[in-house]
Amino acid sequence: MASFNFNKLLSFVLVAFYASPAHAVPWPLHARHSTHRVRHVGRGLEVKAFYPSSTYQTFGQGIDPPIPQGLTNTSAPLALQDSAIAFVQSHLGVDPTQVGYRTGFTREDGDYAYVNQFRDGVPFANAVANIAWKDGKVVAFGSSFVDMNITTGNIADSKPTLDVNSVIPTAEAALNGKSNSQPPTLEYLVNEDGSVALTHVFQVQNETAGSWYEAYVCAHTGKLLSVTDFVAHASYTVLPIHKETFPEGQEIVTNPQDLQASPFGWHSTDGRTQTTTTTGNNVQAFVGNQVSRQTSAGDNFNVRYDATKDPSVASNRAAATNQAFYVINTVHDFTYRYGFTEQTFNFQSYNFGKGGRGGDRVLISVQDASGVDNANFATPPDGQSGYCRMYVWDFTKPGRDGTLENDIPVHEMTHGVTNRMTGGGTGRCLQTTEAGGLGEGWSDAMADWVSHTSAAVPDFVVGSWVTNNPAGIRSHPYSNNPNVNPLRYSSAAGSRRLITFVCTEIGEVWANMLHNVYAALVAARGFSTTALTNPDTSEGNVVFMHLFLDALLLQPCNPTCECLAALVIVLAHLLKVVKSTVVSARDAWIQADQNRYGGANKCTVYKAFASRGLGYNAKPDFVDNTDLPPGCS
């Protein structure tokens, strides 16, 4: 029979997810995973980050847009395209043939458009502009348009003398790779000296070497004029993903991006312009509020975190921002490999035409000022950025930045993964299970999963460094030794005593079951050291991650309920829902195995669940059952 300390658990519950008894406070709203409630995103600033430009203006409340020439009915709503072109024309004094609309979108917080400079119908690669409107007024404008009055006379003819196919081999040889399936384009390229060349633009890639370039070859001379290096020079001093806590040691990690998952690398949202900050297609990591936020800059990705100094010193802020950028990108990349893609509603600014909605990279606020001793992740629907807040922990002097304990950011990002993959990207489908704590369980299980480097499955403790407590912030380490972690299915029955119990306790029961499922799969099938980037092998850790993400897509969307409401009536209702979700979450794993592996791992998985009371005949009643399905022994 499971025994656990009521008071200890109660204290945990009261301080939400990441906290300890010493810091017991009533459950603060912000410390919950207040999924779907936080909807603010700093689009106005993101526009600038999308397209770094030589000039950038903001207009406060906004300025009236010009009326496009030839417009007869001024009260008819304008197409974004027409407004964009009219504004650029009037603001830069260029004629209509010099501006071409590229793309744009309308959201509830404003309208956004992107244009390129053109000449003779040929776009400029590096002369672009972006406009943002709020309530019909122009609020921001960025531009790198070149002044044609200066360049005229020094600009190449718009008709190429060389065919693109004739210049590709030279660039392939020079760049040690092959041109890929991205169609070549013809574009003007403004050179540093102000002259303008006509270029064939295409991508040259080498997966073995991990390189990916965009080549600009002169369409008149065949000379390689410029290269966009999508991936090089990205090195970060970070706590590598498999190291759970800061004392395990920072390392310099070079080119960690997975180009299958992030085709433009981590620092580009358009495959053309590269950011040199912690702003990219998958995540923007920053310190500060929406307006004054600071991202780390390229020459600063290798700053070390110094735990003897306060988290707020500039070097520690930069290091933590880099760490956040690295972790969120890493989770983006490996979950992408296992199925959290554009189509399954992942977080990306640009979706490469692969489905789903873009414009929703993760925003992660490091050392967020709104709290301490916790972290949270808000998951609005597909198309709106996930928002993660990381806090400083004040259990020690100096305090410790939670970002430097990988189990915390991995846990948080996993909330985004599970919320998006369950029920079709609405972000609405884990309200109940989240309240019941399954979300907590998945998030801990993910942090557990990334920490492994061999077939060994040591006990896993969450939150030990930030709290300076080897026992961490859960009631027990996750363990396949029942003496270390005695939690069983029936342990969740403790939730009957107090509604808030449900949230943490179910999560711990579930995470410990998954720890045991993982151990069983690795014991049965071995361990892959390339699991983060290769999902196509059959080792236990690979199978585990497939089942983990596949099951999310299979499980049902759950009705909404609030964990905070400590009402007996709600409790009764909640328990009914929670009960069914634990069993159905397990069923989804079994079904995922059936779908992907023809049921090859059914007995292994069932045995692990049954060993913790969630056996074949377990019912939604929190009564342990250790039965195995027919055919398993």
Ligand SMILES: *[C@@H]1O[C@H](CO)[C@@H](O)[C@H](O)[C@H]1NC(C)=O
């Ligand atoms: C002008 O546009 C408004 C709004 O779309 C419309 O109601 C009105 O009929 C239009 N007037 C003319 C003369 O087309």
Ligand SMILES: *[C@@H]1O[C@H](CO)[C@@H](O)[C@H](O)[C@H]1NC(C)=O
């Ligand atoms: C370019 O020259 C034209 C004609 O002289 C002038 O009207 C225009 O303002 C100039 N454009 C810029 C950007 O200076």
Ligand SMILES: *[C@@H]1O[C@H](CO)[C@@H](O)[C@H](O)[C@H]1NC(C)=O
């Ligand atoms: C890719 O890089 C590898 C390693 O540098 C090299 O051996 C190979 O030839 C390159 N492939 C191409 C197509 O150039």
Ligand SMILES: [Ca+2]
């Ligand atoms: Ca998306």
Ligand SMILES: [Zn+2]
């Ligand atoms: Zn959580």
